[in-house]
Amino acid sequence: MGDYLDGEKLNEVALADQFQVSRTPLREALQGLRATGLVELIPNRGAFVRRPSMTRLVEMFEMMGQLEAWCVSLATRRITGAQRIYLRQAARDCEAALAEGRHDAYYAANNRLHRTIYEASGNEFLAEETQRLLERLHPFRRRQLDVTGRLQQSMREHSAILDAMDLGDADRAAELMRGHINTLGDTYYQYINLVEDRRSSGT
Amino acid sequence: MGDYLDGEKLNEVALADQFQVSRTPLREALQGLRATGLVELIPNRGAFVRRPSMTRLVEMFEMMGQLEAWCVSLATRRITGAQRIYLRQAARDCEAALAEGRHDAYYAANNRLHRTIYEASGNEFLAEETQRLLERLHPFRRRQLDVTGRLQQSMREHSAILDAMDLGDADRAAELMRGHINTLGDTYYQYINLVEDRRSSGT
């Protein structure tokens, strides 16, 4: 599980058997997965896995950077005092989690920070869509974030973004955020390359 | 049909009866509608219609404008010669359709023009997501586009955008596109106001 090939056909009975459910709820789940873009459903033909290519992941991260940049740009102008405090707290939580080596706690705090920025944008729809894309990208992030140097650099970027927001410099905050997401993306690509290599070697 | 209230509960058997199908395919269809945001599915509770509020539509159009602006900005730099010709042709098709009063043909040509810009962005993922948002917004566009003055203004905006693209002025093209989408949005809001008034008067 986890390493499906790109155009691979998914057999309903086999999957239902694997997950110990009948075909009815499984088919509904497939409809849900279609929305996330992970599978493609062709009428009377079945479900096919859609593993994003390297270039598509680059595109997705490019868009993620753009959306986050837009969020932070709007948030710089619209953020409330309470949200500002909450952001700094999340940043401190990130540092504390990293110092204690609690990587899952870091992940949670980091998520809290980004999500708060989405919400502070004042555009709820934008916030939801950005969150949705983040979740779509989620399956492609792995251990590589645990490289401590990268995490510390990431936190410095957080601080710089929050500083720019405090100064009311929306453009600078947006530009910093774009860079932040792009470097994130870069580390993901390494993982993808690994996966594609493994696949082409026929494992 | 067509005028569901916002939080309205959808009964599966009633809907299945209405569409002359059994509950099984209906539930799968609901899962699909969930992706579009038109219905919300709560486990063990059922499906509820999610008619976007006025403010949410404003948000959606704001995002649409931003995405289209980004598309056109990228497209200005990456567009191919063939796409440039195709764009101008679509613009001419718009004019011809309007002159002949063929509003559905205008709609098709207009769609072709915008879609070509999405594709010319060179970011396939961005293109698909923008198209998806356009389709989500689609149920909320109605006759008001048929006001001839608006359509002619819209075509002038098209020309200006294509001109800016030809000049390689990405920022200007983006700004013009943002304005183009926003005025579109404005006319939609009128329709929404109508709907909400009608609803509150209890029809």
Add this chain to the structure above:
DNA sequence: ATTTTTATTTTTGTACACAATTCGTATCCG
């Protein structure tokens, strides 16, 4: 030998039945 047609098997699509959960109502208790 290649292509077309036909038959068989597999797989998807849908209806239906029953289980599990929630909702509405009435009853009981404080």
Add this chain to the structure above:
DNA sequence: CGGATACGAATTGTGTACAAAAATAAAAAT
């Protein structure tokens, strides 16, 4: 009278059976 509780009805969740379509294999024709 207000609120908790218990019962019955309605609704959602899931397994299974069968129909429809596609994929595969076999046979026939060119």
